[in-house]
Amino acid sequence: MNSTTPRRLAWSIGTTACLVLAASAAPATVAGAFAADSIDGDVAVTSTETVSVRMDASGTVVNARVYEQLVLSGRGSVDISNPVPGGLRNLDGFGGWEVRDGVQRVTADVSGTQRYRSVADYDGDLPVEIDVDYRLDGKDVDASDLVGASGDLEVSYSVRNMTAEQQEVVFLDGSGQEQTRLQAVVIPMVGSLTTTLPSNFTEVRSAEANAAGDGKGGTSLSFTMTLFPPIGSDRATFGYTARIKDGVLPDANISLLPVNPLESPSFSGGADSYAAGAATGADLTAGATTIDGNLLKIRDGAADLVAGLLQLRDGAGELNAGLAGTAAPGAQALAAGAVKLRDGAGQLSAGTGDLTAGANKLNAGAGALAQGLKDAGAKAPALLGGLEELKAGLTLVDNGLTTLNGQVVPGAGQINTGATQLLGALDAQLLAGLDGALGALAAAGASAADLPDSLEKATIQGNVAGAVGAITQVRGGLDTTVRGGLTQIQGGSAQIRDGVDAQTSAGAAATDGTLKNGLARLLGGVGLLQTGGNDLLAGLGQLSAGANQLSAGTGDLAAGAGKLDAGAGTLAAGTGDLSSGAGRLADGLGDAADGSGRLADGLATAAGSAPALPEGAQTLSDQGTSQLINVGNATAMDYGLKYALIEASAARAGSAQPFGAPEGATALAAWRMTLAGESGEGSANVTRGIAAAVLIAAGLGVAALRRRPTA
Template sequence: MRLKQILYIALAFMIVLPSFLNGTAAVAEAVKTEGKVNSKEEVVYATLTANGELDNIYVVNTMDVARAGEILDHGKYSTVKNLTDLSELDQEGQTVRLDAPEGKFYYQGNMDQDTEIPWDVKVSYKLDGREVDTSELAGQNGHIEISIDTKANKAVDPVFYENYLLQVSLKLPNTYQNIEAPDGMIANAGKNKQITFTVMPGKEEKLSVEADVKDFEFQGVEIAAVPSTLPIDTSKMDTMTDDMSKLSDAIGKLNVGVADLVDGVAELNNGAGSLRDGSAKYKNGMNELDGSSAKLVGSSSSIGDALKEINKALPADTGEMDLSGLKQLPDGLRQLADGLTKAANGLSTLQENYSKAYDALDGTIVEIPAEQVTKEEIAELYASGADPEVVDKLVDSYKASQKVKGTYSNVKGGFDAVEPTLNEVSGSVREMSEQLNSIADDLSASLEGMDLSGLSELQKGLATFSSNYNEFHSGLVSYTNGVSELSNSYGKLHSGIVDLTGGTGELEDGVGELHNGTEELHQETKDLPEGMQKEINKMISEYDKSDFNAVSFVSSKNEKVSSVQFVIKTESIEKPEKEKKKKEPEEEKGFWDKLMALFE
């Protein structure tokens, strides 16, 4: 009886309890408060096939709940799952209703099948140069090439593609040989090599990894997409643009200096041309003088022989002596003196022309700067960013001008010695001419006032004159030999002057080209600071995403989204495992067996 009462009471309690609980739930439902969320984070997980085809996507949502209560979230989910506690989530269309406690609340939403990620990823494989399907790769040997192509998926909001940085990574065992990854970073990671690439926001990339493999297996490609956090420090940009302004101004001054150099080299070339022309006239005069030396020596020799014959022919008996031939001797001497005077005048004219040409050349070459440019200064000029071709021309012109200055310095002694030599030779020739005229005058006077009684004295005088004339003739021969040597030596000097003129001509052409180059460089760099600032601004707008505000990937209705990240992974390529023996199926347990097992 007692047992039946207990059973009735228990049965009544069981009947009443659900009604009581329902009533309590209804009351609780009526007084449920609205929750408050400080922020929300989304981590989007996407799995791809080995060649990059999208398999499935799910999102782990993290809610920072400031006040417990009912919270509404949005997303195009096929199913949702509570990851925080055992309470159920209420999903109506694209709205998820959850009763969240204070603190962090996590739930997972599996995206609809038509959802896509912001990037179009393609992975292809080549074995020994031949493209191979992923199903045929496991266990293969040879040279493998893995290509990863990333570009924008135009079916998805471009905000992620334009503002997110991709970190693409994959692992290969250390047993693989000759691992190469252009544009990638290779690092040791335990028994593997970790290869990492970075893809900047808004950029399409073609990445590749190569290796010699044996028994090939691959863990897949992992891609992490996060907002680009590369803020660019512009605090030093002003200094940089100021430096560029200084460089631009320096190039402008260089262009002006090269223009002055062009004028100076043109004057140098003109002076060298005048020197060459004067030297050519001098050379021709020397050659003519040298050519007439033989006649001059021959004439002098004839005079000397004539004097000897006259001296021998004078008889002891003066009555038998014919003096008609002797009277012709003064005229011959005067003609010879006349020739020497003309030669002296030619040498004086040559000396004057040489002096003018030499002064012009010396003044021009002295204006070439003697300062030496060091190798370090030339290297700094190359490193300054100036056009290398223009710098090459500048260096070549500098070397050529220094070579001209050095050559001139070496031969300047020869140039300096020419003018005194010309003065000395001209004076000597003029002196010989005066001596001959004096001899002719004396001889003529002697013949006019001579009588037969004075023939003995004339005979003695002619003997003395003949002897002195031999000395004069020896001096004349030495003079003509000197003229010959001077003519030969000056021929070589003139060749050097001609070469010098050719060098100054090439220098003028080179400096002209250099000025064209510096002018072009000046035109290209005069706006360099402004252009640089534009490029800096462009780079900042392209890569500085520090002002980017996160937006929800799953729904534009979600607010207070603080972070959205993507984790994308392709499936592995593995050799199939050997089949294991199937276990015998266990007998299904009933409700009471399962309940009792909880207490065991």
């Protein structure tokens, strides 16, 4: 076919359901229907309009007719009006119809089935536009050029639905908000084109046709068309190629039927899949929005955790500095002093034993004692002063232990409580929140798996997988680094609190083996020494006042020396306990200093890693869940718009007959078109006619010559 030959045939139509819809069509007023006058009884009315079109191979309409069939079934009487075309002719007899102003009047008593069939010429619009292209050996040719030709033939058909009307369709986006779009809405139509190629068509190829042999050496081709979006398209393009010899062009027959995609079993599944896709997109949007909100909560909670870890890091540093720089060295010095005090107390105990023995001897040698008492009287005040200083020093140590208990124990307890609370929050809130997010992402991934295979589905699944990986990484960081640091904090602070409290609390004074108990005993012994020293000083004064009273005084001295010896023994035992407690205190404070150092290191590590938590949550929100929300919304809108377009097309499926049907009737319509082939017989008939005329003329001439009179 060359480019200068017209090939376009404009057809437009409004068509209802085909025969597949007849069973489900409920009585309703259709476009162009006339109100029924009356139907008495149980009578079903079916109106069928079939348009038959004959065209030549170039697509030019030769003639078109519309066949009307009105079927009355049941029992009763009817008096109805049926809209019909002009020039209606009765196919059931020679009688005419009662027609006035384009309306056929039918009045009948029905018992069983009655049919009224008629035909009329049709000059209205057709539903589709068709382009047919013929190429022989790569060149455009007319259909008539194929007759007797040989070569490689290519035939291409293009069928377009021309019933589109611009309508606003309404659908829901991913958040449930109504959206409106202006769309071209067609009457949904399906059809087929069939042709049978003769045996001189060989090497037949077609990517679109169903092909089969015709039993005579030829090839039957059948093409199907779904002429409405989004299930199909408003345009179908198809064709075939073949090698021909002594070519002809066979007829091609086209059938078109309207269809309701929401009711037809062949198409309702596709419509349902678009509705399900829209619902899945909405569910994905809602789930991603929830996950994104939880991620932002995690981000805010992680920021609070970072602030708390920074405070704990600073407090642990101060605690380590105090324990390692002051408390531990002081405890070491206290332990060394306690050892010396223990040794001195042992020596004092031995001396008081000797004093007791000397007192007994004094009773026998008062004369020698006078000078000794004079010397002792001079030294006694220094002894009492030393005991007073010792008592004051021990009192300061005891007060220092009380202060240490009041500061270190509560501080370590607060650190332990804070670490315990953070561990609880980590398990109950952060890790649980992340597990919830992983569960929601798994549900979103399962929902996305139900989508039809598409680029959007692959994008959704990729974003879900990325989000799962990011959350899993965040959760691993929390469960290892942060939990480990907090566990070290918890254990170290408990060790410090319990060790210091056991040695320095007020209750420890009554517990043997504690530093507080040793100091209490030491203070008691010093008190006894002070009492004995005062008694000794009084005795020495009396001895100095009168040697004559020495004998009586030496008895008291012996008794006092015994008490002094007992007090010195108690003092020696107390200083031994003090030395042991001071050693344990030094060891405990050393361990506390080591633990506080590890605590400070762990908190520093946690504080250094923690800022990545809110940053990771924000990144996951920006690059993961926010993208999921966008994809879900786009999916919901895409499928929602397509389903709304299907609904709008289905609504137009009820307005298809060219002229309409009686009110309440089941209305059916069909279109049959034939593209006539080219066989060359038309030209041959003309040639034979001319030859016959020539022969007749020649015969007449001969006859005239024979009748010419002779001279």
